[in-house]
Amino acid sequence: DGGITQSPKYLFRKEGQNVTLSCEQNLNHDAMYWYRQDPGQGLRLIYYSQIVNDFQKGDIAEGYSVSREKKESFPLTVTSAQKNPTAFYLCASSSGLAGVRNEQFFGPGTRLTVL
C-alpha cells in the first residue's frame, strides 16, 4: 500500500526536551512538507523540501529543524527553543509542484503534548 506514515501517533514531552517526529512516504514523491495545526486554525507550514538534501523554511520555522537525507524520509525535530510546541503535526508529500500538477497527500499526523 502506497502512502505516508507518521510516528508516533501521540507523543508526550517534558519542557526542555527535543523530540523527533518521523515521516516516511513510499509514493516516490520528490516534495515533502511539515505543517502544524492548532485548534481553530488552519495548517501552517513549518518546513518543506523539494528534493533530497535540500529544504526551506516555511512560515513558522523557529524552534524546529529538519533533514532530508533520503527521498522517502523527512523527520522533524521540535527543539526546546519552540515556545509553544503542543499541537497536531501533519506531514505531506507531492510529486511535483503543489497546486500546479499534483495535490499534497497527508499522513495521519502526530499529536504532541508538552507536559
Add this chain to the structure above:
Amino acid sequence: EDKVVQSPLSLVVHEGDTVTLNCSYEVTNFRSLLWYKQEKKAPTFLFMLTSSGIEKKSGRLSSILDKKELFSILNITATQTGDSAVYLCASPNTGTASKLTFGTGTRLQVTL
C-alpha cells in the same frame, strides 16, 4: 502576503440539508484552489480548481471557482452524518509553487 479566508468558521445542519462553504483568496499569481476534507486526522483531497465557471463534481459534493471575484464555493447536497468534518481550502503560494496557503477551515457538523 497571500491570504485564504473561509466562512463560516462552523456550521451545524440537519441531515438532508444542503450546505455551501465559502473560500475567498488573495493570491498574487493565482494558479489553483484546492479543497480538502479533514475528519479526524489526515486531510483528504477533494477538488482542485483552476478555471472559472467550471463545476467539479463528486457524488453529492461539487465546487466552482470565480476568478473574477476571487472565491470558490463547496456545495454538499443531501448532507449525511458522515459529512461532518473540517473542510479546508488552500492555494499555492505566490513565491513558491510548492507551498500552500491554507484557510482556517469550516467545521461542519451534521446532526440527525
